[in-house]
Amino acid sequence: MTGFEAATLYAGLFVLLFLALKLNAGRSRAGAKVSIGDGGNELLQRAMRAQANTAEDVPIVMIALFGLVGLGAPLGMIHAIGGGFLGFRVLYALGIGGAPGLGFGRLVGTLGTLLVMIATGVGCIWLALT
Numbered sequence: 288m289t290g291f292e293a294a295t296l297y298a299g300l301f302v303l304l305f306l307a308l309k310l311n312a313g314r315s316r317a318g319a320k321v322s323i324g325d326g327g328n329e330l331l332q333r334a335m336r337a338q339a340n341t342a343e344d345v346p347i348v349m350i351a352l353f354g355l356v357g358l359g360a361p362l363g364m365i366h367a368i369g370g371g372f373l374g375f376r377v378l379y380a381l382g383i384g385g386a387p388g389l390g391f392g393r394l395v396g397t398l399g400t401l402l403v404m405i406a407t408g409v410g411c412i413w414l415a416l417t
Contacts, residue, residue: 290356297369358414375399
């Protein structure tokens, strides 16, 4: 597998994750009978945040991941970033969709996402300057 194939694999997996979160938000919206906004429904708010946070974080990491591929990053690095990021985003989505508060999945998912984003940014800068 090439770096480009690996990055594209993660892009496809993130498309599927986003689709699942989008369908969940739609299901929650229909169940709450809310057409615009969240109607004060906590379940819908959680579903919307899971989808929105994915929409916020995934594009920048995927751009950086393809940048790393272009700079010749090792395949292991591409998999570590892509796989780690995917795992943490799934944990976050499951965590925010569960019990109120900062549960295990949400906490670990949030912290893991931040660590992967920092590592990705540092990796991009390092490889661009060396």
